[in-house]
Amino acid sequence: MSRPEELAPPEIFYNDSESFKYTSSTRVQHIQAKMTLRALELLNLEKEAPQLILDLGCGSGLSGEILTEEGYDWVGMDISPSMLATALDRDVEGDLFLADLGNGVPFRAGTFDAAISISAIQWLCNADSSNVDPKKRLLFFFNTLYASLKRGGKFVAQFYPMNDSQTESIMSAAKLAGFGGGLIIDDPESKRHKKYYLVLTAGLAERNINLTGAEMEAPSENSSKLNRKKRKLMETRKEYINRKKETMRKRGRMVAEDSKFTGPLPTVYEPLPPKRQGENVMTYIHKQLLAKHDPTGKRRDLLNYETGLRAGDIIKVTYLDRSDVTGRIIAIKRGQRNLGSNILLRTKLNRVGSEVRIPVYNPNIRNIEVLYKPKTYMPRAAHYYIRESRRDVDDVEAFVRRQNGEKKKR
Numbered sequence: 001m002s003r004p005e006e007l008a009p010p011e012i013f014y015n016d017s018e019s020f021k022y023t024s025s026t027r028v029q030h031i032q033a034k035m036t037l038r039a040l041e042l043l044n045l046e047k048e049a050p051q052l053i054l055d056l057g058c059g060s061g062l063s064g065e066i067l068t069e070e071g072y073d074w075v076g077m078d079i080s081p082s083m084l085a086t087a088l089d090r091d092v093e094g095d096l097f098l099a100d101l102g103n104g105v106p107f108r109a110g111t112f113d114a115a116i117s118i119s120a121i122q123w124l125c126n127a128d129s130s131n132v133d134p135k136k137r138l139l140f141f142f143n144t145l146y147a148s149l150k151r152g153g154k155f156v157a158q159f160y161p162m163n164d165s166q167t168e169s170i171m172s173a174a175k176l177a178g179f180g181g182g183l184i185i186d187d188p189e190s191k192r193h194k195k196y197y198l199v200l201t202a203g204l205a206e207r208n209i210n211l212t213g214a215e216m217e218a219p220s221e222n223s224s225k226l227n228r229k230k231r232k233l234m235e236t237r238k239e240y241i242n243r244k245k246e247t248m249r250k251r252g253r254m255v256a257e258d259s260k261f262t263g264p265l266p267t268v269y270e271p272l273p274p275k276r277q278g279e280n281v282m283t284y285i286h287k288q289l290l291a292k293h294d295p296t297g298k299r300r301d302l303l304n305y306e307t308g309l310r311a312g313d314i315i316k317v318t319y320l321d322r323s324d325v326t327g328r329i330i331a332i333k334r335g336q337r338n339l340g341s342n343i344l345l346r347t348k349l350n351r352v353g354s355e356v357r358i359p360v361y362n363p364n365i366r367n368i369e370v371l372y373k374p375k376t377y378m379p380r381a382a383h384y385y386i387r388e389s390r391r392d393v394d395d396v397e398a399f400v401r402r403q404n405g406e407k408k409k410r
C-alpha cells in the first residue's frame with residue numbers, strides 16, 4: 001500500500017473527508033495519544049513550571065489534546081486547512097497556525113520551552129514539484145526551529161521514515177542547524193510497532209532527556225562503518241569548514257587562520273537608536289535607501305497617485321543587460337514608504353497570457369518607459385478580472401506597434 005506522502009502533498013491529502021476519517025478513528029486516536037505521551041516522557045520537562053510547547057504538524061489536535069491533558073500550553077502549526085478546521089470544530093485549547101514547516105517556524109527567537117511533532121516531519125522529505133529541494137526545506141525548518149526554542153529547549157519528533165536515507169537527511173539537517181541529540185527506536189524488532197523518535201536539544205538543557213529504556217541508534221561519528229558520504233552528512237558546520245580549509249591548504253591555497261570559532265561569527269547588529277537626525281529611524285533609513293536607489297526621483301514620480309502610472313498603461317521595462325519586458329499594468333502595489341513597490345504587468349505571447357511582477361526600485365532596471373496611456377481607464381479593480389476573459393490584454397507589443405501606425409514586417 002502506498003504511503004500518504006507518496007499520494008499527494010499534505011494539504012491535499014488531508015482534505016475534509018480524510019481529516020474526518022483520521023480524527024474520528026479510535027485506533028488513530030489511541031496510537032497518536034500513546035506516541036505523544038512517549039514524546040513527553042522523552043522531553044522530561046519540569047512539571048511544576050509552566051511550559052509553552054510548539055506542536056509541529058498538529059493536524060486536528062490529537063497530539064495537542066494530550067498536551068492540554070498533561071497541563072501544557074501549546075501552539076500548533078499545520079499546512080492542512082481541513083485538519084485545522086477539524087481542530088477548531090473540536091475546540092482544542094491550543095492556538096492554531098496555518099503554515100508550511102518547510103517554510104520555517106515563524107516565531108520570535110526563544111519563544112518555546114519545547115517542541116514536539118507527531119507523525120509529520122517525514123512529509124518534509126518529499127518533493128511535491130521539481131523546484132522543491134527537500135534538503136533545503138529540512139535545513140530551513142531545523143534552523144528556524146532552533147531559533148524559536150529557548151536555549152536548552154528540547155524537541156522530540158516521532159516520525160515514519162520511508163528508508164534509512166530519509167532518517168539520515170533528517171538527522172544531518174538537525175545537526176547542521178546546531179541541535180544535539182540522536183535517534184531513539186522503540187520496539188526495534190517489531191515491524192509493526194517499531195517507532196522512531198528524534199530527540200534533540202537546542203544548546204545545553206538544564207534537565208536531561210529521559211532515556212530510560214531507550215536504544216540509541218544515532219550513528220557514531222567515529223564509526224569505521226560509516227562511508228565518506230555518510231560522514232559528510234553527519235559533520236557539523238565547524239567540521240565542514242575545517243575540512244574545506246584542509247583541502248584548500250593541501251592545494252596550496254591561502255586560507256584564513258583558524259580561530260577559536262573556526263567558522264563565521266554570528267552576525268550581531270547594533271540596536272538601532274530610536275531617532276536619527278531628529279527623525280524616526282525607519283523614515284530616515286527609507287529616505288537614505290530611496291536616495292540611493294532613486295537619486296533623480298524618477299521612479300518615485302512613476303508611483304505618484306495623480307500623475308504617475310495607472311493600471312491600464314502600457315510600459316516597457318529595460319534592464320541593464322538591455323533585455324526588456326513590455327506589458328500592460330494590471331496592478332500597482334505601492335509598498336510601505338514606497339521601497340517595496342512593484343508593478344504587475346500582463347501581456348499575451350503566442351496567445352498565452354503571461355505576467356511578470358516588476359520591483360520598481362530594482363537596481364538592475366535601467367529605464368521604465370511609458371509606451372501608451374489609454375484615453376479612458378477601466379476601474380482599477382476590474383483589471384484583476386480580465387485574465388482569460390474577453391477583455392484580456394493582447395500581445396501588447398503588437399498593440400503598441402498598431403497604435404503607432406507601424407506596419408507588420410513581412
Ligand SMILES: C[S@@+](CC[C@H](N)C(=O)[O-])C[C@H]1O[C@@H](n2cnc3c(N)ncnc32)[C@H](O)[C@@H]1O
Pocket residue numbers: 010011014032056057058059060061062063077078079080083099100101102117118119120123124
Ligand atoms: C498524521 S498527521 C498527525 C497530526 C497530529 N500530530 C496527530 O498526532 O494527530 C500529520 C500532519 O502533518 C501535517 N503536515 C505534513 N506536512 C506538513 C508541512 N510541510 N507543514 C505543516 N504541516 C504538515 C499534515 O497536514 C498532517 O496534519
